[in-house]
Amino acid sequence: MNGDFARRLAALRRAAGYASAREFYKAVDGRRTLGCTYAQYLNVEAGRSVPKAALARKALALLSLQPDDPRCRGAVTAYLEAALKDGAFLELVRQVYSAPPGAGDAPLRRALDESARARRVQLSQSQVDAVEGDETAYWCFQVFCNDPGGWDARALSRLLGYGVPALRRALARLSAAGVIREHEKGVYRIFAPGKSFTCPREDFHVPKTLARWLRRLKTPPGPGPRVEMYRSLVLRASAARLKQYSPFLAESVAGAGLYAESRGGEDTGLYVVEGVVRRLLDF
Structure with a gap:
């Protein structure tokens, strides 16, 4: 026992x-x-x-x-x-007590919490399935939830590189699920502009889902996705002890949300900010 x-x-x-x-x-x-x-x-x-x-x-x-x-x-x-x-609850205990002292009261944490509460909208399970279950729909959703303007299939094709027929199918899929709404013929907007989205499942937008579609993202001719910031560290560590780093990693990734823009500018782009810890081999 x-x-x-x-x-x-x-x-x-x-x-x-x-x-x-x-x-x-x-x-x-x-x-x-x-x-x-x-x-x-x-x-x-x-x-x-x-x-x-x-x-x-x-x-x-x-x-x-x-x-x-x-x-x-x-x-x-x-x-x-x-x-x-309950291993999952024990992991929660580890993360709670390994968080930086006073992190819950830090200015960054307060700003993130206030921003998240004001902007949070929960998707239904059928909406999540519509987004996650199709590669083209997934990237359309990323465009719509980061831009309050209207998009049609041709504009999305120029941005994402997918064919117009595939994008029309993706738009129909998202529209049928209520994720986007047609506000004029063939032009769609996200159903809740300026909001951030959560899901009834805890694994919404987990790295596994993002990685699957990220590898296959088609972009128009040009430089394509590029790394603009990078930090790395290779170390030997205990798996159990390294998990105590999780709150710091989550805090760092979430902090990037403060820089989100809802309007395009001369140097704006669609970014993915990832926090990844990989176990390379037993050592």
Whole structure:
């Protein structure tokens, strides 16, 4: 039931100089200090039961584990995995407590939150399916939700490089789902100009979907997509510890939203800002 925590607890007990669980229990007067019988403690070390939080905390304290000791971090994480029985929630806990102190009150975070609340519109599942399920419709949607003006198939063809017939089909697909509206013959606008869009699923516009269509994006003759900013770092790291970087990565990517423009200008373009961490190999 708590295999990893049990193994770590037993290893910590041995490292502290106690050869057996019984020796440790007797030395610390376990019934009084741990608040359990020896049989109950042995069940914990044997992995047969998940202890209450108070017992786990007292055992680690009696083994002289300090909060900043990596072994303590490992034991606490193993305990939470056993107690919560929900890897996704544990990952949320990691991200919440590894976020920069006071990040929720930072000016950037406040500006992003206020902007997002004012502009947020939720798409229906059928609208999401219409956008994500077709390559041409996906890129049309990106144009429409970043520009409040009207677009027809020929204008989109000049911008995106797809054929007019394919674009007319994509426009019909998006229109049928209510994502865009025809405001004059053949010319469409997004149904909620100036808004940002969320979805009933948590994986809307996940990198997998974007990457699939990004690789196949057709653009008119010219330089095509190009990298304008790039930073990289190659390092060996623990997968579990590196996940604590996630809030910082998310904050950095989300911050680019402050620079979004709703009107075209002499140097505007359609950008994708990605935050990607790739595991290259086991090492």
